[in-house]
Structure formats: C-alpha cells, structure tokens
Amino acid sequence: MIIDIHNVSWEQNNNKILEQISWKVNEGEHWCLLGLNGSGKTTLLNMINGYIWPSEGSMEVLGKKFGEFDLRELRKSIGWVSTSLQQKLYGSETALKIVLSGKFATIGLYDQTDSADMIQAEELMRTLGCTALMERTYNTLSQGEKQRVLIARALMATPKLLILDEPCTGLDVFAREQLLQMIAAVAGEQNAPTIIYVTHHVEEILPCFAKTLLIKKGKVFAANDTSEVLTSALMSDFFGVPVHIEKRNSRNWITVEGDLWN
Template identity: 55%
Template sequence: METIIDMQGVSWQREDRLLLNEVSWRVLPRQHWALLGLNGSGKTTLLNMINGYLWPTKGSIKVLGRTLGETDVRHLRQSIGWVSSSLQDKLYGTDSGERIVLSGKYATIGLYDRPSEEDISYAYACMEALQCTKLWSREYRTCSQGEKQKLLIARALMANPQLLILDEPCNGLDLFSRESLLSAITALASRTDTPTLIYVTHHTEEILPLFSHILLLRRGQVVQAGERESVMNADILSAFFENRVAVENHDNRIYLRPHS
C-alpha cells in the first residue's frame, strides 16, 4: 500500500462558506500523525471526508489506497476505526465492558451475535492493550469518562482497522484521567500490530512523542505539515495560533504559555 491517506487539493464548500481550502496531506505507512486545530478549523469536516461521509467540492482523496468516488465506502469504513466521544451516549449503559468491546466486531450498538471463544480472547487482548481489563465485567454506565474512552478504543480495535482515528479523546477529562488514557495510547502504539494512528486535538501537550508527524489546520487550510521537530517550535506555533507563544518541552511533550 503506497499511502494511508492521500488528499490532493481538497476543498469543501457549503453554500457561501469554504470549510476546507486546497488541503493536501499524505500519511504513509508506519507514520502516526497528530492533527492540531482549534474549534472551527475544519477538523470534523476533514474526518468526515476521510470516512467518505462528505465528498470534496474540489480535489481527490485516496484512503488505504482506494480512491473515494471509485470504491464502496461501506467496505472502506470497515478498515477505519473512528473513536469519538459522541458515541459514548449511544451505547447501552447496562452492557458490560466485555459486551461493549465485542460489539465492535459487528459495528452494532449492543451485542446480538454469539461471539466465538477466539472473539472473546481477542476482546480481552484489546482491553489489555488499553490497560482496562478491570472493566471486563463492569457495567458501562458505571465507568468514568476516561474508562469509557478506553473501552471505545478497544471496541474499535475489534474490527482490526488499518487506520484508527482518535477524535479529541481527552476532551472533558481531568488531569489524571487524561494521563491514564495517554499512557494507554502509548502502550497501544508500542504493539507491532497497531494500526496507523491519527490523533485529533487542540492541545499541544496531548501530542505524545509517538506521533512522528504533525498537521496544523486553521480555518480550513493547512498551515504546516511534516515531521514533529520541524513543526513544534515557537515560531511556527506562534504563527499558527496568531499569538506569540513560548514553548516548553517536558519529556518530549510540548506545553505552551503566552510569550511575555
């Protein structure tokens, strides 16, 4: 497979609003990317494009080597895991962690098929990868938001996706829940069978060292895209945020503060 994502000159216009403007972005195998953008930057529109829910007004998109418009997007989506907190409220609160994760194999809300022993073993392995096996028998409704996010990621892994999109997974988490989830994502990325990861956020400190490449998106345009070291510096981030910022590096994670 040549590319995981290949977007060339992609624009999307709704009425008189240009929500994406000439976006070009290539994600290669064995690369993990962070997508950094503030609210209203076009992140959700971009994700909907990748998943084939929106079609570009202009430009071309290939995902997992398949050109959108020339492939069955229903089959394509089976190879993409998109984890969003909006899914949390749709799942059944009385289901156990085990059932939540197993339902990912069938992409259903609730578990209606009888899983095999192999399925059950794999579900446990997915939860182990996310450091949440203690939730195996726990009712979903009793889990914290951070625990629910771990279950959602494990659920997405059940379908063996080639691409896993984590859409602002730390949104609404407190400091300790956030760090617990980020630790689980780091453990997941260390596995040899981990899919390509796209981590979407508007907080630089969430961008873990495992993300080798960064895309900066502002008002529907790519400001910068490339290797982490070339993007995460004070000059580029100040231009991106349109405010002078100072960059502090702690354990290879970038923390920002207003430049005095």
C-alpha cells in the same frame, strides 16, 4: 499510502469549510492533527471516514479511491474513537459487549460471536487495563474508563487506521496522563495501526506522533515533522499571538506570552 488527499475542498451553504487540503499519510506513520475549535478538523475526519464527499479534489484512504469503492466496506478498516460515538452507545450494555460490537462496527451487539472473538476482546481489555470493567455497564464507567473501552472496541476489527478524536476531552490531569500512556503503548506495538491523534492541546502530542498537521480556518497551515512544526515562531504565527514552546520529558508545553484581552 494510508491517506492521500489532493486539493480537497468542501463547502456548505456557499461557505467553504475546507479549502485546497492536500495531505499524505504513509503506512507506519503516526500523525497529530492539531487545530483550534472551528478549524475544520471534524469535517476532515468525516470526509476521511466517507460520511461526506469532497466538493472538489480527490481522496484515497487505505488505497481506496473515493467514487470507486464502497465506503461502507472501507469504514470496517478504520477505527474511530470520538465523543459523538460515546453518545450513541447503549449505556446499559456491558463494557465487554461494547468491545465485541467493534468487530462488526455496530451500535449494539447483534451478530453472533465465537470463542475467538471473546478471547480477542478479553485480551484487548487486559492490554488496555480494562479487565475489571468487563461486566460493568457502560453508563457506570468514568470518562477515562469509557475512552479505554472505546479504544479497545476500535481495535477489535484490527483496523489499519485508528483515529482518536480528542480522546482526552473531559478527563482530569491524572486520567489524561494514564490514557496518553496507554495510547503510547498501542502505538509501540509491532503491528500497530497508523494512528491519527486529533487535539487542540499541544501538551498531548506524544513522542510517537512524529508528524503533525496544523489546520487553520479550513486550510493546511503546516504539515511536517513534529519537531519542525512545534517551534515557538511557527506556533506563534499559527495561533496569531506570541507563544513559547518548551520541551520537557519528551513532551512540548506551551505558554501564551501575548495579550489576549485586547
């Protein structure tokens, strides 16, 4: 079991941010976590990574039960790509050093690397289309290039779980599609980590994400096969406004049919 969350709640200042969340992710499954802004997605991710503790309920991640295992060690087996991480990295470092730092889960490269590390980093960057970026400093990269470098960094430690937190934020449509194609390629690798893809855009849910969790106002709205979740009827209930889901080229596209103004 990659993630086993049972009746977890979390509150802050007497305000429940997450309420009675239960969610199981099996090895080899790739999930999409879908929710609007303020739904509790980021709080749930922080909890999975061990940065905050459940107020109620029990959690196991990668077979490690919270309260019985050093969560700093757990994080070494989790790759996490997020906008907040982008802002913490040193812009003057080369893309190659950024990727190498992923082996140690550090901001900045301070530990000694060897030739095997270098070969692994270069291979990851080649696979993800970053070869030409190796010696460029991070602050000169486009948003799409930064995201590819961050994914290479996350894979450097050979994680069992890879969390992609809204990786397409700030990308134009061409950069978005390029990044999504790259993510599909990573998911298709024989020894791919379990991937959790976080978004609030239905059209970003790739065919490889066969499972989808909908979270709304801190509660699980649905957790099932993506084909069962992404229906016009269920998504209309989820968004609280009539929408139409249309499948084109193995992707789902949403059209709002209700009146949002009144």
